[in-house]
Amino acid sequence: MLKDFMRKKLREQGSRVTAQREAILKIFEEYGDHLGADDVYNLLLKRKKPISKSTVYRTLELLTGIGILRKLEFNGGVYRYELSEPSSNHHHAVCTRCGKIIDLKFEEVSELFKKAEKMGFFVNNYSIILYGLCPSCQENEMKSITEKMDNDESR
Amino acid sequence: MLKDFMRKKLREQGSRVTAQREAILKIFEEYGDHLGADDVYNLLLKRKKPISKSTVYRTLELLTGIGILRKLEFNGGVYRYELSEPSSNHHHAVCTRCGKIIDLKFEEVSELFKKAEKMGFFVNNYSIILYGLCPSCQENEMKSITEKMDNDESR
DNA sequence: ATAAGTGCAAAGGATTTGCGATGGG
DNA sequence: CCCATCGCAAATCCTTTGCACTTAT
Numbered sequence: 001m002l003k004d005f006m007r008k009k010l011r012e013q014g015s016r017v018t019a020q021r022e023a024i025l026k027i028f029e030e031y032g033d034h035l036g037a038d039d040v041y042n043l044l045l046k047r048k049k050p051i052s053k054s055t056v057y058r059t060l061e062l063l064t065g066i067g068i069l070r071k072l073e074f075n076g077g078v079y080r081y082e083l084s085e086p087s088s089n090h091h092h093a094v095c096t097r098c099g100k101i102i103d104l105k106f107e108e109v110s111e112l113f114k115k116a117e118k119m120g121f122f123v124n125n126y127s128i129i130l131y132g133l134c135p136s137c138q139e140n141e142m143k144s145i146t147e148k149m150d151n152d153e154s155r
Numbered sequence: 156m157l158k159d160f161m162r163k164k165l166r167e168q169g170s171r172v173t174a175q176r177e178a179i180l181k182i183f184e185e186y187g188d189h190l191g192a193d194d195v196y197n198l199l200l201k202r203k204k205p206i207s208k209s210t211v212y213r214t215l216e217l218l219t220g221i222g223i224l225r226k227l228e229f230n231g232g233v234y235r236y237e238l239s240e241p242s243s244n245h246h247h248a249v250c251t252r253c254g255k256i257i258d259l260k261f262e263e264v265s266e267l268f269k270k271a272e273k274m275g276f277f278v279n280n281y282s283i284i285l286y287g288l289c290p291s292c293q294e295n296e297m298k299s300i301t302e303k304m305d306n307d308e309s310r
Numbered sequence: 311a312t313a314a315g316t317g318c319a320a321a322g323g324a325t326t327t328g329c330g331a332t333g334g335g
Numbered sequence: 336c337c338c339a340t341c342g343c344a345a346a347t348c349c350t351t352t353g354c355a356c357t358t359a360t
Binding site for chain 3: 191192208212
């Protein structure tokens, strides 16, 4: 159980198990991935578990440090987090129109790693992100283009 | 010549060719890649071409829009930019200790693209970043560890 | 008991915006 | 001449920090 893992890890390093930390972990277990600090904050509000934003930030950082969360950086300069357990090698496709994030599995990254290591670089972590349009935004994009053409014609 | 390309692109979309825009392009041509807004601002100051920071931000965004620059997002929530021309398929290795950025060439991303497209996602752009330690920081890291061990012994 | 963690409010850093002044086409 | 662009200062957004209070161990 992830909760027990967190407790163990926290105690190991002399950190404490607090209600806030458990509540945040729960949010990730229930609402899944790609949550930003603000999302976590608001979800806890809705759940009648008000928390301070600084605590959210500090906890996300802490949980990343002990390997429970992974810190992600998509378009927009907002950090997001996901449970780091599931599948290590999945990447993200971010829709630049609506912001939707799609997960992708992919293994063939090893080649790139080898190259980096040949250059003496020690790889700790990596991020692969595709930017583009998700299916529904492609449709909408189409619509706007058609509309625009209609307008141009009727001038 | 890149300068001419920019002029053409700007005029095409009804934007103007200004001294500031040309100066910023020049900075990228001379100082190369991975520059943040603040870097550009300071380099222009040194060059006795003072500019307003807002103009830098607006221009970087504009040049990205017309395909002259590519917007990058490394660790730390600071946007950086590079000329988008050179080789489309190079990626970055960022040293998490000193911030140095190493370029890597890699072609085998097509697989991942295919997967995304099979899921109906239209790929516009992508980012692949490795985080880790560059050669010299690995050495320093070693030193600090050895020092730490020495200290522990002498307690 | 006591050191770690919390909440609050204030500070910080990067980027964006509103607006009067400037200048390219 | 007119509208896009500029510079400046203020505003905004996300995140971090300082400090007195609270709480897990």
